[in-house]
């Protein structure tokens with residue numbers, strides 16, 4: 437290892453260890469007080485914290501081994517060595533060599549992942565959160581792996597083709613291409629990918645069809661072209677309760693988990709639906725793709741500078757499109773992902789707050805909103821007393837306590853408004 441890579445490795449190790457200690461072991465008592473204040477019991481809080489703590493060990497264990505593998509490939513002469521071998525096997529053709537590298541890396545990272553994935557499954561089963569047996573889990577996991585393989589081959593081919601054909605301005609073009617792929621994925625995923633894992637039935641054809649008039653009233657009030665509200669048989673996999681808005685253009689739809697419909701009152705379901713309609717009204721999928729492209733532009737520019745500087749040891753790259761740089765690209769993308777995660781989550785939490793506000797306006801049932809949030813947090817064994825630094829880093833949604841508080845504040849202001857009228 438050169439001095440440069442040794443320093444990089446040491447900085448990574450110290451930063452990773454500090455993050456692990458901070459996010460796993462450092463408590464934050466005011467969050468617990470706020471959760472008690474919002475109506476959660478000591479045992480709700482302890483359950484959420486314990487479940488999360490145990491899951492964090494799987495997460496950090498896997499992250500550690502994954503990053504170790506990546507560093508061993510990216511910061512040592514191994515990348516150059518393997519790159520040369522793959523180039524020799526493919527007759528010096530860079531795209532097939534990069535695809536081969538990508539395939540070998542995916543295989544290695546899969547070997548690392550598998551024990552953690554199985555461990556997580558048994559852990560979730562022990563906590564009553566998963567309904568899958570090992571055979572079903574393996575089948576779904578294999579299916580997901582196959583989809584990833586196809587998807588990553590498309591991305592890698594496009595990426596290296598851009599590097600080869602437009603070596604100077606590839607970083608300007610890559611975000612445009614990626615946005616196109618993101619739109620294609622958003623469009624296809626609800627009709628091609630999701631049905632491989634679950635059944636989706638129109639609400640009016642399920643045992644919850646009585647909800648349809650209420651749902652329609654909500655949609656009419658929001659004035660959005662919702663064609664389909666679908667019920668997903670999520671109970672096949674787990675007891676998680678959730679709902680989501682997905683798709684692009686004509687495949688846009690709102691999906692409700694059957695677990696949610698089984699456990700919640702009609703008023704609570706209206707509030708959850710109002711939240712998903714809020715995402716639709718605010719056009720969050722399109723905005724997310726656009727913001728992602730902007731972030732990617734910055735990321736690709738920095739990646740370009742790194743790849744141009746990597747002509748020296750241990751990489752000896754013959755230019756950005758040299759397949760020997762593949763592990764370096766992945767390492768930088770992973771690190772970029774970690775660095776940009778807090779910013780991405782700030783945006784996501786902003787979108788989620790907008791959707792919550794829309795729900796409160798549409799459904800106009802702040803008490804049901806708060807009750808639904810509370811029930812969901814309990815059923816999903818959520819951590820209702822997270823430390824603020826964990827929220828900044830990891831939370832794509834405002835905390836349950838913040839959401840309950842938002843509902844009660846909304847109730848107060850709307851009562852004051854009504855009085856004034």
Ligand SMILES: [Zn+2]
Nearest residue numbers: 711715788791
């Ligand atoms: Zn949401």
